[in-house]
Structure formats: C-alpha cells, structure tokens
Amino acid sequence: MHPHNALTAQRRMRFVGLLIAAWTATAVTHELGHVAGGLCCGGTLREADLLPWHLPYSIFDPDPFPLVTLWCGPLLGVLIPLGFAILLQRDWLWFIANFCLVANGAYLAAAWYSGDRFLDTPQLLAQGANAVSILAYCALTITIGYMRFRRSCIRELSRGSAASLSK
Numbered sequence: 001m002h003p004h005n006a007l008t009a010q011r012r013m014r015f016v017g018l019l020i021a022a023w024t025a026t027a028v029t030h031e032l033g034h035v036a037g038g039l040c041c042g043g044t045l046r047e048a049d050l051l052p053w054h055l056p057y058s059i060f061d062p063d064p065f066p067l068v069t070l071w072c073g074p075l076l077g078v079l080i081p082l083g084f085a086i087l088l089q090r091d092w093l094w095f096i097a098n099f100c101l102v103a104n105g106a107y108l109a110a111a112w113y114s115g116d117r118f119l120d121t122p123q124l125l126a127q128g129a130n131a132v133s134i135l136a137y138c139a140l141t142i143t144i145g146y147m148r149f150r151r152s153c154i155r156e157l158s159r160g161s162a163a164s165l166s167k
Contacts, residue, residue: 015156018092022099027052030077030104034058037072041065057118066127070120074104078141095156098149105141108134 031050035058038045043060050056063069078101085097111119112134117126124134 011157011159015153018095018156019099021092022096023103024052025081025096026077026100026103027056029080029100030073030107031056031058033076033080034069034073036076037065038063038069040072041068043069067124067129070124070127070129073120074108074137074141077104091152091155094148095152098145098152101141101145102149103145105138105145109138109142112138 028050031048035045035048038058038060041064043063043065046059046061048056048058060066060069078097081093081097081100085093108121108124111121112125115122117123121134125131
C-alpha cells in the first residue's frame with residue numbers, strides 16, 4: 001500500500017472513531033444531565049437506560065422540578081464535554097465537544113419539529129418552558145456548534161503527517 005493511502009486510511013479510521021466517541025459522549029452526557037438534575041432536585045429515578053446505540057432515557061416519578069430535570073440534559077450535555085476540552089486542550093476533545101454542541105441543539109430542534117411527546121422539547125413545553133428560551137438554545141448551539149464542528153472536521157481530515165495524529 002502506498003504510504004499516502006495508508007495515512008489517508010488512518011485519518012479516516014480516526015475520524016470514524018471520533019464520530020463514534022462523539023455520539024457516545026453526546027448521548028451519555030445528555031442523559032446523565034437529566035439524571036443529575038432529577039436527583040439534585042429530589043426526584044426518584046424509576047428507570048434509566050444510558051446505552052448510546054439507541055436514544056437513552058430516564059424516568060423520574062415523582063419529579064418535583066421537571067423543568068430543571070429536563071433542562072439539565074441539554075445543558076450538561078454541552079457543558080461537560082466543553083469542560084473536558086477546555087481543561088485538557090486536546091484537538092480530539094474539542095472535536096467531541098463541538099459535536100455535542102451541534103447535536104444537543106439539533107436534537108431539541110428535531111424533537112420540537114417531530115412533536116413526539118416522549119422527547120425533550122415537547123416535554124419542556126408541556127412543563128411550561130418558554131419557547132423563546134428553547135429557540136435561543138437551539139440557535140446558539142447549532143450555529144456555534146456547526147461552525148466549530150466544521151472546523152474540527154477539516155482539521156481532522158487534513159492532518160498532514162502520522163505524527164500529528166496523536167494530537
């Protein structure tokens with residue numbers, strides 16, 4: 001195999017691995033946010049599934065402050081990965097954090113559009129969340145997340161040498 005093709009294959013494999021890690025981080029941190037929010041507000045966790053290969057969920061009953069529980073998912077789903085990226089300053093962590101930004105915003109937007117009562121946005125609205133706050137969250141996370149994630153993708157896919165793959 002030509003060395004250039006091997007490097008290209010290595011970059012592609014790294015990129016796919018980063019996408020899998022980013023999806024896993026998104027699903028797990030988002031749902032752990034709901035769990036943390038519910039538990040901190042005195043909710044009783046009845047059931048939870050954090051497996052990232054389907055949509056994770058958590059059910060609290062009773063949930064004294066459902067808006068806090070609901071908002072903690074998308075908020076911590078962004079803040080936890082960003083915190084790790086800021087703290088450790090690794091390109092691959094920024095890739096994951098930027099993916100989490102755009103994915104959390106896109107999830108709330110898609111959930112709003114779908115209207116599925118089991119998804120976060122319809123539940124937020126049913127519990128009295130202001131639609132403008134949801135719209136602002138989606139606009140900020142999708143816009144900033146897209147710009148940053150696009151930059152991360154370009155950086156990952158255009159790395160010039162095998163030595164730079166460790167960054």
